[in-house]
Amino acid sequence: MRAQFVLSEIWIGLRRNLTMTVAVITTVAISLALFGAGMLINQQVSAMRGYWDERISITIYLCTESSPSKHCIENGPATDEDRNSLQADLKAMPEVASVEYVDQAAAWEDFQNRFSNRQALVEATQEGDIPDNFRVQLADPSKYERVQQSVQDRPGVDMVSNDKDVLDRFFELFDGLKWAALIVAVVQLAAAALLIGNTIRLSAYSRRRETGIMRLVGASNFYIQLPFLLEGAICGLIGGVIASGFIVATRFFLLDKIQDWFYSGVELSTGALLSVIGMSVILGVLLCTIASFLTLRRYLRV
Amino acid sequence: MIQFENVTKVYPTQKRPALNGVSVDVDKGEFVFLVGPSGSGKSTFLRLILKEEKPTKGRVHVAGKDLARLSNWKVPHLRRRIGCVFQDFRLLPNKNVFENVAFALEVIGKPRRFIRKVVPEVVELVGLEGKGDRMPDELSGGEQQRVAIARAFVNRPQILLADEPTGNIDPATSIGIMKVLDRINRTGTTVVMATHDAAIVDSMRKRVIELEDGEVIRDQSRGVYGQAY
Missing domain, CATH: 3.30.70.3040 (Alpha-Beta Plaits)
Structure with missing residues (x-):
């Protein structure tokens, strides 16, 4: 019911740590883009494998x-x-x-x-x-x-x-590409989680006066933590949206190229693309929210 | 309203207990001064009431609830029944008087219409009518403390805890603050005030509980601050 209050708190928090916010969003976007690209390559390669196996x-x-x-x-x-x-x-x-x-x-x-x-x-x-x-x-x-x-x-x-021997060599290459993307994505995601932790910690520190008073007058833990959690979630969401752009680009530039090389009429469906984007965005939001939550438990004693 | 049963509190980093076997009973509507030198356990006493600390031994009952049995997620509801005032006011510098008072209601989810109605009433009760739009840095220390009291009282708590509320305020202004606390006490709110200010304690003639080294050495109705200080 006090949505306006919560939203203004989030906005203040994001703006106050603008540089950190930008760093978080960038890291999340890159990691999710790599994650999504890895997933897409995986799907594409298994589709092509099926195609060629027949x-x-x-x-x-x-x-x-x-x-x-x-x-x-x-x-x-x-x-x-x-x-x-x-x-x-x-x-x-x-x-x-x-x-x-x-x-x-x-x-x-x-x-x-x-x-x-x-x-x-x-x-x-x-x-x-x-x-x-x-x-x-x-x-x-x-x-x-x-x-x-x-x-x-x-x-x-x-x-x-x-034919399989020849194709397998190419598929191995793509598998390598996929794993490289996923491994870098995981490392980046870990870095993103740490960055979010830091951002939320800064945010909690700069708002310690407010949260102190909230505690004192009996605001519920959820109410105190909500702006911070949403702050993290919004970073994750924005990062996810940017990553979606990269994922779509991967689909239309990289994967279509791969298909041209292989003369395989296996195009990934829009549904598959959307599910990869959806998974990436959800992963980003969840990761950021969980990282915020864990940080708050340490730095915002309620 | 507040019951301490043989309460001992030892902080993990200290050997000497901050409170040692304290038993105190404060009834509904009472006005109690908590006096004693620094480090005598006054703040610990107040923090135990808020369940910011847990006693090492003994029991604390507040508003009919055994705090040891109160689960953590219910602590906020306990705190809504307790108002708090501090020596350093703890106002939000970027909010005006109304907003500072309203903040206490906003964060516990009170509807806006209710906030618009009660905030001006309380601001008037503490004697700040016409100053609702001022920012904290435009107010004197006494006035800032009145804002803090308004914020503590706006949710009509059953208990008001004041930790050295006149500690940063000159004696003349302190009298005004005490009048506000007295007015709040007359509405039926139990007031517990920790203080060093002998003149105030002597002038009010209320119940005095004196702590020294974590023990109650005096509990006197209509008391004075004491000769030792």
Whole structure:
């Protein structure tokens, strides 16, 4: 009911410690932005993982005349018989969804298409350099190892390459990015909590006369602490709002870039973005309020 | 109204007790002087009434409540029934007279209409009519103490505690302050006043409790300050 009174107390408190308030808001904003970015990267990467897991295929390259590997040199190039039995066996495997044979001409064409923007590479290669191969689509991508092992040592098989190995390397990079962001965020959040503690302590000290009188005339603890708690909460809220801006920027600049690299049509939904923003803001407000509360318990004896 | 039963208070950092086996009974509507040299335990006595301190031994009852059984979150409600006045006034320098008095009601959540009604009444009761808009630094010491009394009394407490209220005020002005306290006492409020001021104690002829080294050495109705000082 005395909202006006409480609000004016908060305003006075925030203005009196303006430099500290700015420091707190900045720290909170940075830490929440990093936290949010970490969460977004996490969601994006797991979405892309899911996307690629469904589409991942194994490519089994067959031996040709020019294959340099030891296995191929010992057994010679793949014969029609090798190829047919391999195809039949692959089709019989329950883990395999479909098998497609790509002959050297088709492989060469595919190669030209993929690297059309690197003319030098295309020119340095000729038909026959890309061995004929089987594209194997898996029913369950997690079972790729079993398929890989069963065909690895067959005559005529040069090597088995899995898209997953390549993608995993990139995903590891993003995981690293995510953890770096989250770790810095945690450190920053800890710093923010300490800063808030200090700000509230200053605030409590500069208002000790008022709080002393409030205590004396029998104001309830809640009423005495409320302006300080709200002061912390407002710092957290403003920091959170600023951080939301950074989070939105992360979504539209960084994540869209990542998607371009991966040609994956997995865009994070607005809902996911909003939930990350919501979590960051709530985290900021909670952290600041709790830090204020703990500080008050030490410095504002009621 | 206030009962001390064999109360001993030892502060953690001190060996000598601040109060030692004090038993005192103050009835409703009484006016009591608490006298004694510095360090005799007067302030401790007052702080125990407010439950700012807990007794090491013994019991304190205030307004029918055993303070040892009063949970911490109920302490504010106890304090709403006790007004407090200090030697250093403790006014808020950035608020005028009305606002200083109103502050005491605002922070316990009284409605604005009620505050607008009672604050001018109390300001008038302490003899500051027409000065409600003044800031504390525009007032004399005596007037500032009247503001502090108005603030202590505005919530109509059952008990008024005054810790050396005339300590910073010249003798002539002190008489005015005592008249205000006497007026408040006549409304039925119990007043406990700790003081060094022999002239005031002698002129009022009220009950005198004398403390020395934490013990009650004299409890006399219609008493004087005593020869020793």
